[in-house]
Amino acid sequence: MSTNGSLVTENFLRRVENVDFKLFQVSIDGPENIHDTIRGPGSFSRAIKALKLASFYLKKNVAAGSVLSRINAHCIDEILDLSHKAGADVFALMFLIPSGRATIEMYPSAEQIRTSLDAVFATYRRLSHGIRFAHNTTIPPALYPQDLMDAGINTRCALCSFPYTIAIEANGDIAPCDGFFGPYNFIAGNVRELSLKDVWGQSRVFHTARLTETFELQGVCNACHYQHFCAGGCRASAYIYKHKMNAPDPICEMLYQAGLFPANSLKENRL
Ligand code: SF4
Numbered sequence: 001m002s003t004n005g006s007l008v009t010e011n012f013l014r015r016v017e018n019v020d021f022k023l024f025q026v027s028i029d030g031p032e033n034i035h036d037t038i039r040g041p042g043s044f045s046r047a048i049k050a051l052k053l054a055s056f057y058l059k060k061n062v063a064a065g066s067v068l069s070r071i072n073a074h075c076i077d078e079i080l081d082l083s084h085k086a087g088a089d090v091f092a093l094m095f096l097i098p099s100g101r102a103t104i105e106m107y108p109s110a111e112q113i114r115t116s117l118d119a120v121f122a123t124y125r126r127l128s129h130g131i132r133f134a135h136n137t138t139i140p141p142a143l144y145p146q147d148l149m150d151a152g153i154n155t156r157c158a159l160c161s162f163p164y165t166i167a168i169e170a171n172g173d174i175a176p177c178d179g180f181f182g183p184y185n186f187i188a189g190n191v192r193e194l195s196l197k198d199v200w201g202q203s204r205v206f207h208t209a210r211l212t213e214t215f216e217l218q219g220v221c222n223a224c225h226y227q228h229f230c231a232g233g234c235r236a237s238a239y240i241y242k243h244k245m246n247a248p249d250p251i252c253e254m255l256y257q258a259g260l261f262p263a264n265s266l267k268e269n270r271l
C-alpha cells in the first residue's frame, strides 16, 4: 500500500493492524520545507505522523518512499535518516519517471545523482540493520557500491516487468505501463470501448511494446554487466528521453556520459 499519509489515522491502523502488508509506504519527498513545497503546507507533518503511527501499529514493513529529483537530490540521505527516526524500517528510493506532471528538466544532473547516491549509501551503512532498501527501490543494479553488491543488495532491487504490464488511466485509456501515458501514441484503446483481453492480445501498441525484448539496447546499457538482469532499466523513461524503445536508461547514460558510471559494472571495465 502506498499513501501520502494524510488519511492514515489511528482508527484506520487499528482496523488493518493484522493485515500482512508486504509494504506500507508513506511518501516523504524531503525535509519539511522541501516536502511542503512539493505537496503543500502541513503535508510533511501529516506524513511523519503517519509513519510514526504505522510503525507503532504495524511493527514492520513500514516504508518511507522518495522519488529522487533535482529538488531533493541534495538531501536524500537526510530523508533516509529522518524516516528511520520516525520509525520506518524500509526505504524505497525511486528515480523520477518523466511522465505525467514530471518532466526531463526535473532530473538531477549526473553529478547530483552520483553525490546523492554516495550520501545515501553512506547513511545506509551508518544505520546498519536499522533500515533496509525496499524491493521497489529502482536504483539501477550497476550503481550500488561494491560492498553492498557483495552483500547481494543489487540483486534484490526492483526489476521492471514491462512489456508484461498494463495500465489504465482514470479516463479509461489503456497503455503498456503508466510511463507511456502522454503524447507518445501509446494509447491502445479505452476500457469503455474495448475488452482488456482484446487489447492485451491484439493491439498494435502491445505488439510493438513486446518487440522491445528483441531489440539490442544502446548506449551504456549495451556495455553493462547487468543488461540481461535489468533489461535496461525503465523503457518508458528511455523512450521519453531519446524517442527510441532501445535507448539506454537515462540515469545510467547520464552518469556514463559524465564519466561517473562505475567502471566495474561495465563489461571489460570500459569507460
Ligand atoms: S546501464 Fe542499463 S542495464 Fe546497466 S544497470 Fe543501468 S539500466 Fe541496467
Ligand code: SF4
Binding pocket: 097, 160, 161, 162, 165, 177, 178, 179, 180, 233, 234, 235, 236, 237
Ligand atoms: S517501463 Fe518504467 S514506468 Fe513502465 S513499468 Fe517499467 S519502470 Fe515502470
